[in-house]
Structures are given as C-alpha cells and as structure tokens.
Amino acid sequence: MFIGLGTVANVVTVAVGSVIGLLFGSRIPERTRQLITATLGLVTLVLGISSAGSIGSTALAGVVGKGGLLVVIGALLVGGLIGSALRIEQRLEGAADWLRSKIADDEDSGRFVDAVVTPTLLFCVGPLTILGSLSDGLGRGADQLLVKSLLDGFAAIAFAASLGYGVLFSAVLVGVLQGGLTLLAFALGDFLSLAQIDALTATGGVILMALSLRLLQLKQIPVGDMLPALLLAPVIVAGAAALLH
Template structure:
C-alpha cells in the first residue's frame, strides 16, 4: 500500500506544480520531459523483461498476449469508445488530459508490474520509480490541462 500512496502523492504534487506553471512550460520542454519519461519507462520495461522472461515457464505467452490484446483492442475500436465516453462527460480539453493521465498512470507497464513485484517479493522499486515518473508526467499534463489532472490520483488510489 505504501507504493500506491507514494504514487498518489506524487501525482497530486506534480499536478500542483504543473498548475502553478499553467501555460508556463514551453512546448519544447514539455516534449523533452515526456520523451525522457517515455524512454525511462521503456528502459525499465526492457530491464524487467530481460530479468524475468528467461525464468518464465511460458515465455511465448508474453508475445501472444501482446498480439491478441492489440488485435482485440483494434477490432473493438477501444480507443474510439474510450474517447466517446470521455467526451460524453466533458467537452473541455481537461477530459482529454484526464483520460491520458488515467491511462498513463493506471495501466502503464510499471503500474502493473510494480504491485506484482511488491506483493510477491516485497520489492517496491518499480512502484517508487513509477511514482517519480508519474509525478514528473503530471507536472507536464497539469501545465497543459490544469490542476484537474490530480483527479487521476483518485482513480489510481482506488
């Protein structure tokens, strides 16, 4: 539970900081921060795969799961359905930012791997790392979409 609380606090703190800098962070700085956070997430994901996939009893399941999940999402047009749901509740750009934040903070690879590692091995490394990534990302999102991005922390906590 510690990792989840830390992550929630980081998102709220990042949203406060980003709200203070509303429209004050230049686009090129936002871009580089998002690229850096994306690169960090990819590097951590590759590290996790190279560490744990060789120990897996069913390594092919990873590849098959990605392929089937991607195809099913495309077949049922999941992205369009999600966007329609978000737009149903709000016409402002906050809905776009909040949907991005919820997806990023709640279903990212570290958001899934972190709790699993914490529960199985008592290792909070991924959860704490994810909290830092989410904190910085929430600064960027809140500087663009406003403090409302902090609502994603509630979804994450629940």
C-alpha cells in the first residue's frame, strides 16, 4: 500500500455515495429527506459528545492538570473571534455560491451552499480526520481513514439525497484537507503530542455539536468561524507545557 491511500479511498467513497444519493434521492419524499437530515444531525451530536470527552484524557491532564476544559474554551473563544474577524463562514458560503453560479445558476442558492459547506465540515472536523491523516502520513497505516471512508460514504448518500449535487464538491475539499495533513505528517513526523491531539479532538467535538444543531435546524451557529480553534488548541497546550514544566 502507499501513503495517502486513506485519503484517496475517502474521496472515492464520498463521490460514489453522492452519486448514489443523487440517483435515488428524487424518489424519496420530502418528509423522508427531512428525517434523513435530522438523523444525520443526531448522529453528529453523538460523535461530537464522544469526541469532546477527550477533555478529560490522561495525556491532556498530564500537561494542564484539570485545565483541559479551559484549553478548549480558550481555543473556541479566541478562535471564534479570529474566525469572525476573518469572516470565514461568510467566505465559505460565498465560495459555494460562486461555484453554484458557475455551474447551475438556477439551483436554489441556500440549498446548494448547505450541500457543499455542511458535509465538508462534518467530513473534515471529526477526530478520525486528524488522527487518520496523521497516522497515514507517518506510515502507520490507513485503517482509521478507511473506516471513516465507509462512514462518510453512507453519510454522502444521505446528504446528496436530501440536499442535492453540491455534496459532490465536498469530496474535493476532503481530498485537499486530508491530503495536506497526510503530507505534513510525512514531512514533519510526530509534530503533535498526544495531549495536543486530545485537545484538538475535544475542540473538534464541540464544533461537531454546533454543526449538529444546524442539521437539526435548532440554531444556525456559524461553524466556519469556529475553525481557527482547531489550530489554537494544540498551540495552547504547547504553551501550557512550556510554562508549567
């Protein structure tokens, strides 16, 4: 096998799942499509809660003691301020809307934007994305990404059936992000400690919970603006380690 196999498999399963969803989605009644989206929201909530549990990990506690929650809160607050200042959410939606205007201007704008942005966030923010990409890049195997590929493939079927063909473009973004992380790990080796990965995973879990509220149509949280928190969480842990040890 080769380094990057996991990302290739993930891109293929998302693309194939999207095509399957598009082929059969028109035969699904609207109420069923809404139920599918709500189900994805509930599953995303469960994944988010599970990932957020890394706040209490032994590795993170070994660096920051009982301050794991403070690390996550700090990363989310500062990251949210940065993301809001950079208008990341607005830029993501603008890019998706630009893509819609180039491909099919008659497509419903809001629906197409949701079809691109929402699956991309779900596929790219979860812990398996980070851990799997790093493991693949370090030559430890693509098992985690292969499992993620299967899960994302089924999710892509559901998303495409309920939101439309914009979901196809999330496959490209998955390839760019996961491929980039894999190459980074290949070039730099173990550049994140276990404590940093746990902080990143917990922060990603909270972002997934925010995304689930959007899928459940309970609250339109600008999840894109929260993305800088994923970069800040490991930095805060590294800073805490330097100060406390």
